[in-house]
Amino acid sequence: MARSNLQLRIAQSPVLRCHLPATSFAIAGLLGILLLSLSLGCSRPSSHEPVTVTFLDIEYDTPDRLPGLAQDLQAFTQETGIRVKRLPRPEGSLNQLVMWRELLQKRAPTPDVYGIDVIWSGIFGKYLLDLTPYFAAELSSQYPVVAASYTVGDKLVAIPRHAYVAVLMYRADLLRRYGYREPPKTWDELERMATRIQAGERAKGQKDFWGYVWQGGVNEDLTCAGLEWQVSEGGGRIIEDDHTISVNNPRTIWTWERAARWVGSISPPGVVAYEKWDADNVWDSGRAAFHRGWVSDYSLVVFHTPPGNATQYGVTSLPGGSAGQADTLGGSGLAVSQTSAHPQEAIELIRFLLRRDALFKRASANSEVPKEQELYDLPEILEPYPQLAASRQQRGSVVARPSIVSGEKYEDVSRAYIRALHSVLTGEKTPSMAAAALEKELIQITGFRPGSPSNRAWSGKDGR
Numbered sequence: 001m002a003r004s005n006l007q008l009r010i011a012q013s014p015v016l017r018c019h020l021p022a023t024s025f026a027i028a029g030l031l032g033i034l035l036l037s038l039s040l041g042c043s044r045p046s047s048h049e050p051v052t053v054t055f056l057d058i059e060y061d062t063p064d065r066l067p068g069l070a071q072d073l074q075a076f077t078q079e080t081g082i083r084v085k086r087l088p089r090p091e092g093s094l095n096q097l098v099m100w101r102e103l104l105q106k107r108a109p110t111p112d113v114y115g116i117d118v119i120w121s122g123i124f125g126k127y128l129l130d131l132t133p134y135f136a137a138e139l140s141s142q143y144p145v146v147a148a149s150y151t152v153g154d155k156l157v158a159i160p161r162h163a164y165v166a167v168l169m170y171r172a173d174l175l176r177r178y179g180y181r182e183p184p185k186t187w188d189e190l191e192r193m194a195t196r197i198q199a200g201e202r203a204k205g206q207k208d209f210w211g212y213v214w215q216g217g218v219n220e221d222l223t224c225a226g227l228e229w230q231v232s233e234g235g236g237r238i239i240e241d242d243h244t245i246s247v248n249n250p251r252t253i254w255t256w257e258r259a260a261r262w263v264g265s266i267s268p269p270g271v272v273a274y275e276k277w278d279a280d281n282v283w284d285s286g287r288a289a290f291h292r293g294w295v296s297d298y299s300l301v302v303f304h305t306p307p308g309n310a311t312q313y314g315v316t317s318l319p320g321g322s323a324g325q326a327d328t329l330g331g332s333g334l335a336v337s338q339t340s341a342h343p344q345e346a347i348e349l350i351r352f353l354l355r356r357d358a359l360f361k362r363a364s365a366n367s368e369v370p371k372e373q374e375l376y377d378l379p380e381i382l383e384p385y386p387q388l389a390a391s392r393q394q395r396g397s398v399v400a401r402p403s404i405v406s407g408e409k410y411e412d413v414s415r416a417y418i419r420a421l422h423s424v425l426t427g428e429k430t431p432s433m434a435a436a437a438l439e440k441e442l443i444q445i446t447g448f449r450p451g452s453p454s455n456r457a458w459s460g461k462d463g464r
Contacts, residue, residue: 007136017234039229053083053345055111055456056103097120097137100114101124110341110350112345113337113349114158114334114336115335116157116335117330118403128157129343132159135294135350143398146329149400149404159335164295166228168293168316168319169314170315171197173310174201175289177295178196187258194290201289203210206287209288210268210282210287211290212262212290212291213267213292215278216267216272217272219275221276223401223414228261229321230252233313237401239405239442240405243446243448245446245451246450247442252435256421256434259424279291286343311384314373315374315376318396326397327398329401333351380396381394411452413446417442
């Protein structure tokens with residue numbers, strides 16, 4: 001695709017337009033440079049030259065891991081003689097989605113290894129090598145809901161690498177100050193606790209203190225938040241595994257109405273524009289009692305700085321409702337292009353990186369939970385300190401977004417869901433009107449029929 005055409009596609013995208021900075025057209029320039037460099041270097045090396053594997057990584061949530069990754073790649077070259085060229089990528093998962101699609105559709109011999117978001121498996125599966133024969137042992141040790149999110153039909157399109165899970169972060173010091181012995185187990189408890197703590201802190205002079213901050217802007221985090229609200233109350237997964245559209249139901253409508261009530265009460269009015277970093281900044285400044293965040297085993301072990309002037313903070317599963325708790329799965333995996341010039345070397349690189357991650361996990365196995373951090377009933381796939389797993393009740397189930405069942409249509413499905421829910425949060429539409437209109441739009445996008453929510457569709461234990 002010519003650079004001008006790609007620029008036009010980005011500019012006209014109703015979701016991307018809300019996220020891209022003023023320098024967004026530089027992304028098209030970056031892609032043009034990348035495509036040119038790949039076209040100049042895609043031929044096979046001579047018998048005297050070492051093989052070079054090209055690696056287009058995602059790693060959007062772990063900037064402090066990047067120096068370590070560079071060291072890992074150097075160690076891989078020293079051990080195997082295989083060089084690795086790490087390619088530049090834009091910031092933000094939506095911007096990356098544009099680039100990944102453009103590159104994979106060209107079916108070029110490079111890049112060889114792609115880092116992919118957990119929700120991209122169905123979108124890009126037809127362009128990626130089936131890794132099942134190469135990673136059977138590694139796959140058997142994965143939590144089912146994680147493995148299922150990278151499996152399209154019988155094909156493992158990527159090997160899971162880093163799993164992130166949505167969690168509730170809380171000010172442990174404030175909970176104790178206001179007489180609470182544990183974090184909220186339900187959304188109603190969260191609302192009551194947030195209201196009381198917010199009022200108390202404002203009475204002490206913190207006029208800009210809020211009870212609960214989360215990501216309510218026009219971005220993928222809103223799909224995750226909405227999914228957590230409705231699944232925990234029995235409202236289903238938007239689209240069920242039996243290819244039925246379940247979003248237009250009373251339980252979902254009720255959760256949307258409740259969330260809209262939070263805006264301007266326990267959450268800032270501007271929360272409807274918050275992306276991840278906006279919510280993080282409010283939390284990090286110490287101006288919120290509760291925060292919806294993302295963590296991994298790695299981030300829990302490495303990063304544990306309390307917000308603001310607090311001495312301790314806590315991490316727990318998100319609150320639940322009548323159907324239990326639900327924490328959205330995020331993260332990334334490693335995939336190999338079907339048209340890779342060096343598939344065996346690419347697989348060797350992936351094996352090496354997985355071994356390096358395993359070494360880190362083993363090294364942290366005997367670490368102690370830092371005094372600044374309180375871990376309480378974590379989501380069931382998190383195990384940052386394995387020696388504590390037997391003594392801690394892990395109650396939060398993990399839910400995957402309907403990306404596999406939506407396949408190549410997931411991007412459109414998510415955009416439609418975001419628009420509908422956002423219109424409720426901003427008061428543009430009533431929840432019932434928005435849900436009914438969304439159902440019609442999803443039928444047009446997917447061709448699926450309406451159906452009812454299925455509780456079986458979100459159990460973390462069966463991999464759904």
